[in-house]
Amino acid sequence: MQTVSENRAFGGVQGVYSHASDVCGCDMTFAVYMPPQAEEGPVPVLWYLSGLTCTHENAMTKAGAQAYAAREGLAVVFPDTSPRGEGIADDDAYDLGKGAGFYVDATEEPWAPNFRMWSYITEELPKLVFRNFQLEEGAQGITGHSMGGHGALTIAMTDPDRFRSLSAFAPIANPTKSDWGRKQLSAYLGAEEATWAAHDASLLLRENGWKGHLLIDQGASDQFLDLLKPEALAAAIAERRQPATFRMQKGYDHSYYFVASFMEEHIAFHAEALYG
Amino acid sequence: MQTVSENRAFGGVQGVYSHASDVCGCDMTFAVYMPPQAEEGPVPVLWYLSGLTCTHENAMTKAGAQAYAAREGLAVVFPDTSPRGEGIADDDAYDLGKGAGFYVDATEEPWAPNFRMWSYITEELPKLVFRNFQLEEGAQGITGHSMGGHGALTIAMTDPDRFRSLSAFAPIANPTKSDWGRKQLSAYLGAEEATWAAHDASLLLRENGWKGHLLIDQGASDQFLDLLKPEALAAAIAERRQPATFRMQKGYDHSYYFVASFMEEHIAFHAEALYG
Numbered sequence: 001m002q003t004v005s006e007n008r009a010f011g012g013v014q015g016v017y018s019h020a021s022d023v024c025g026c027d028m029t030f031a032v033y034m035p036p037q038a039e040e041g042p043v044p045v046l047w048y049l050s051g052l053t054c055t056h057e058n059a060m061t062k063a064g065a066q067a068y069a070a071r072e073g074l075a076v077v078f079p080d081t082s083p084r085g086e087g088i089a090d091d092d093a094y095d096l097g098k099g100a101g102f103y104v105d106a107t108e109e110p111w112a113p114n115f116r117m118w119s120y121i122t123e124e125l126p127k128l129v130f131r132n133f134q135l136e137e138g139a140q141g142i143t144g145h146s147m148g149g150h151g152a153l154t155i156a157m158t159d160p161d162r163f164r165s166l167s168a169f170a171p172i173a174n175p176t177k178s179d180w181g182r183k184q185l186s187a188y189l190g191a192e193e194a195t196w197a198a199h200d201a202s203l204l205l206r207e208n209g210w211k212g213h214l215l216i217d218q219g220a221s222d223q224f225l226d227l228l229k230p231e232a233l234a235a236a237i238a239e240r241r242q243p244a245t246f247r248m249q250k251g252y253d254h255s256y257y258f259v260a261s262f263m264e265e266h267i268a269f270h271a272e273a274l275y276g
Numbered sequence: 277m278q279t280v281s282e283n284r285a286f287g288g289v290q291g292v293y294s295h296a297s298d299v300c301g302c303d304m305t306f307a308v309y310m311p312p313q314a315e316e317g318p319v320p321v322l323w324y325l326s327g328l329t330c331t332h333e334n335a336m337t338k339a340g341a342q343a344y345a346a347r348e349g350l351a352v353v354f355p356d357t358s359p360r361g362e363g364i365a366d367d368d369a370y371d372l373g374k375g376a377g378f379y380v381d382a383t384e385e386p387w388a389p390n391f392r393m394w395s396y397i398t399e400e401l402p403k404l405v406f407r408n409f410q411l412e413e414g415a416q417g418i419t420g421h422s423m424g425g426h427g428a429l430t431i432a433m434t435d436p437d438r439f440r441s442l443s444a445f446a447p448i449a450n451p452t453k454s455d456w457g458r459k460q461l462s463a464y465l466g467a468e469e470a471t472w473a474a475h476d477a478s479l480l481l482r483e484n485g486w487k488g489h490l491l492i493d494q495g496a497s498d499q500f501l502d503l504l505k506p507e508a509l510a511a512a513i514a515e516r517r518q519p520a521t522f523r524m525q526k527g528y529d530h531s532y533y534f535v536a537s538f539m540e541e542h543i544a545f546h547a548e549a550l551y552g
Contacts (some may be wrong), residue, residue: 007529007531007533007534008495008497008533008534008537009533009536009537010533010536011537014533044320061337061338061340061532062337064340064343064532064536066536066537067340067343067537067540078287141352219284221284221369251284252284256337257283257284257285257286257290257342258285260285260286260342260343261284261285261286262342
């Protein structure tokens, strides 16, 4: 693991690191914010998964998470959203290939050799960060925005033992029924739709539920409401009787101003669960 | 004035606007954050001046100011740092020309026709924003980072009646004695050093002082300490017996992580003065 940069922030350290990823077959970059409390010993950790077109950098610079993480004593990990570099398959569209890994392990060509963000987030990157940072492996939460909200919901509901808290900002909530989903799932996983269901948060929630209280924020003026399909997730919450707070936030769009506006509450929500 | 974008943020609106500037002879872009309190009537306003290489966008996206401005009920104006566009003079160096207006009115060629950021910040942009936004003209504060801290200090000390509060993050504090200063002042104002003194915060403070309590934060691990020369400003504060809080912050560098880490306190400082 190489250190790309480290900056003092809110009494802690915002770092950017790179490593050779076996899973993705390329160098991967990620960011970790370590709060001041980490000087005293291991701290709980929140995973933040980003959306389409993003890298590790977007949320790190624009979401305002560090201020609240420092106060609450949480570390935050910001992974990249896809493999990158020369020789990695890509597509001209913004929503396929680089920047659009969709948190699945691709089985189809040309994506299969590198586009394995599911295994990267669930196996390789956790091993790396728990080896290198003062983190409590037993106190993990996960959240994300848009495609990253989709990733957070599907990963946590598939491996509930790993996470104690779960939230999402404007997640892609029903990808098997949306152009943000059908396109990527067919490209990465193939035409057999039965394999897609494991990557649809609304279907997973209806099937499995989530062991804890779920927090979802969605902007009521989001320009991508038709693609995100929050109504499917809301319906699943209601049908399942899932303990949850689902908020339609008046006037907010899909931007990082929306994410930043509610970050304080999400960080506090995770901290309460992880320190509880 | 044209609206480039408007996003709901922390219950208020983060907007970006452009206008044809007579003073700079080009289109200029700026950002305004209006807090939720502005729905009830005019609010106090904090001017935030950015540093070398920045546009209106850097602080707007990376400083985390909106969260605190919303809580305190302050508007924040984020101007650009120079004229821009085709036909505007420039230099290959990052610290001269575009992105490096240095908050002076250039008298020398090729800069004189457009590089008039002093008049832009002190005359043209205030007129425009007070005409178009619900702002209290009698409740203005000013701050900035690096070159923008230089701008904030020199502008406020030159026109103390306009501003009720003044702070700076890692300002270029003694430009007449620094390569961040001598280069720009000679290019924009010419070789006659007597004209430079009006644009040196340490000289102005020693000469005029500031009517209120001054707040300065400086990272102790700032990679540009040799160019910023905070010791000149600290000495001027001490010699003048200037009411001030001058803080050397252990471990912090020159980045926006430093600015963001202390933004809450600067916003609260200005709010106390502007609502007082």
